[in-house]
Structures are given as structure tokens and as C-alpha cells.
């Protein structure tokens with residue numbers, strides 16, 4: 385699962401990337417637009433630590449997402465097919481848009497204007513992709529090439545593309561409109577940027593209060609399709625991420641900061657991907673596993689190992705709060721909190737699952 389970090393040049397994308405991933409990529413206005421930085425980030429999950437206290441496992445494994453930091457998207461870049469930054473974003477699963485709010489000159493209006501021009505880049509670039517595809521399909525359909533099933537598929541795709549084009553022609557991003565699941569697969573294959581789930585990060589200055597107010601004001605305004613907005617003091621959090629944990633804690637206590645915004649951003653971007661975690665717990669390992677919302681017990685088994693899916697018998701499921709209440713599986717079973725579920729059971733976030741299997 386990849387999340388791309390997009391934004392105007394110098395908005396602090398690399399700074400935020402470093403803060404999220406504890407990486408040490410050089411920041412500065414003229415970082416190259418050619419190379420993308422990638423980092424795998426562990427998703428903070430306090431439940432793992434509680435389970436670890438109960439099970440005393442040899443290891444703890446959080447869920448992970450990957451972040452991709454690309455060069456700034458300058459105005460008009462979307463019109464150039466060679467635009468490196470936009471191209472690198474086509475394959476990601478979701479977007480974080482980083483906007484500069486650390487200057488004294490930043491206002492709710494300047495934030496929304498930056499967001500607007502970023503969306504415009506996405507929209508223009510998507511329009512170009514769709515127009516090329518429509519031209520080609522239109523020609524193929526008129527020539528009547530292929531078998532009937534083929535032609536029907538193309539006609540269906542053409543209708544979808546025309547519907548999408550109408551949205552883009554109104555200067556609205558594609559993520560605002562409902563699409564069928566099978567259409568979503570098509571959208572993904574085209575790499576349409578404005579269709580990707582998105583989150584706005586306002587990169588505020590070290591002084592959090594005015595920054596947070598600024599973001600709240602901007603968030604309350606603007607078009608209804610505007611993505612969720614979070615504030616992060618990018619530079620400060622990057623510097624905190626460079627300290628060792630005990631130093632960082634001391635520093636945060638001195639500043640009166642109780643929680644890193646980076647953790648909230650990571651959690652929010654995980655939800656953005658429509659991902660949930662189910663948990664496994666035992667003496668060897670306490671671990672969070674990633675599945676899409678709506679995944680079944682069989683999908684959960686497959687996420688752990690194909691053998692578990694192949695030999696699936698049933699899943700023993702205890703919701704996390706119940707497992708904490710009962711302090712362990714035996715008591716959970718005695719109190720009827722441990723359920724036996726079949727392949728089709730829809731996994732819930734925080735289910736602690738034990739797959740029984742036979743191969």
C-alpha cells in the first residue's frame with residue numbers, strides 16, 4: 385500500500401516525509417524532481433502494546449504503509465507529459481497533499497488557493513489521460529472491431545469515461561463521485577490522480593496554536609469535496625524524529641506536546657486507504673495484519689499464509705476490548721466472548737483472530 389506525498393514546490397513534502405518515516409532526506413527548496421524517496425512506516429497502534437503486556441511475546445509487529453515523496457508540482461506541470469512528479473504519483477493508492485502554512489504570510493485563503501491549484505493540476509492531467517483514451521475507444525467502437533463482448537465492454541468504458549470527463553470539465557476532482565467497484569478498478573488502471581483518496585496536511589510553523597487555528601478556518605470553508613485537513617508542524621516533528629526516543633520525550637514534555645501529529649497522520653492515511661487491522665496474539669508474536677475493510681475470515685487467513693487459507697477450518701475471534709476485559713483466551717472462551725466463525729465472516733478492525741487449519 386503506497387501513499388504519495390504531493391504538493392507545490394517547497395511546501396515541506398520532504399520535511400513531512402522525514403517526520404512520518406524518521407528518514408533523513410536532505411530538505412531544501414531545490415530538491416530534485418527526478419528522484420522519489422520511499423520509506424516503509426509502522427502504523428502506531430496502542431492495542432499492540434496492551435496485548436504485549438498480556439502475552440509477553442518475543443516480538444511485536446505493527447502494520448506498515450509505504451510513503452513516496454516526489455518533487456514539487458509546479459503550476460502547469462500537469463500539461464507536460466514528462467512531469468516526473470505527477471508520473472510517479474499515478475501508481476500510488478492514496479495521496480497526502482502537503483501545503484505550506486509555516487510562513488507568516490499564510491492565510492486560510494492562501495491554503496485553499498494552494499489546494500485549488502494542486503487539484504487543478506490533477507484535474508488537467510486526468511483530462512488529458514481521459515481524452516486520449518476516449519479518442520482511441522471512440523475510433524475502435526466506430527470501426528466495430530472485436531467480438532460482441534469486446535464491443536460491449538468498450539461501450540461501457542466509453543460511457544464511464546464520458547461521465548468522468550463531465551465531472552472534470554466542471555473542475556471537480558473524480559474522488560467526489562460514486563463509482564461502482566468494477567469501475568474503480570478501471571480508474572486505478574488509468575492512474576487517475578483526482579480519483580485517489582486524499583488527505584490535506586497543512587505544514588504549520590513551530591508555534592502550533594496559530595497554525596491549528598489557520599487550518600480549522602480553512603477546513604470550515606471551501607468546496608464540499610475538499611479532503612480532510614490536518615495540521616502538522618513539519619520541521620519541528622522532523623527534528624523530534626531525529627532525536628532518540630527518551631530525548632524526544634523530554635523535549636516534548638518541555639514544549640507541552642503530548643502526541644506527535646505524525647502518528648495521527650499515519651493513522652489517518654491508513655484509514656484513507658480503507659484498511660483495517662486484525663490482530664494475532666501469542667507467546668511468539670503480537671502482530672497487526674492489514675486487510676481491506678470488508679475482508680472475510682478467509683482473506684485474513686490468506687494474509688497470514690496461503691496454507692492457512694487452503695486448510696481453513698474456522699476462525700476463533702475475540703474483539704480486542706473483550707480480550708482485554710477477560711485477560712486472555714481461556715477466560716474469553718469461558719465467558720462466551722470467543723466466537724467461532726466460518727470463511728465468510730466479515731473481519732472487524734481490532735478482531736483478535738486465531739485461524740484453525742489443517743493441511
Ligand SMILES: Nc1nc2c(ncn2[C@@H]2O[C@H](COP(=O)(O)OP(=O)(O)OP(=O)(O)O)[C@@H](O)[C@H]2O)c(=O)[nH]1
Pocket residue numbers: 391392393394395396397398399400410411412413414415416454455456457486587588589590617618619620
Ligand atoms: N519554518 C519552517 N520551515 C519549513 C517547514 N517545513 C519546511 N520548511 C522549509 O521549507 C523548505 C522546503 O522544505 P522541503 O521539505 O524540502 O520542501 P519540499 O516540498 O520537499 O520541496 P521540493 O521537493 O523542492 O518541492 C526548506 O528550507 C525547509 O526548511 C516548517 O514546518 N517550518
Ligand SMILES: [Mg+2]
Pocket residue numbers: 397398399415453454455456
Ligand atoms: Mg522535496
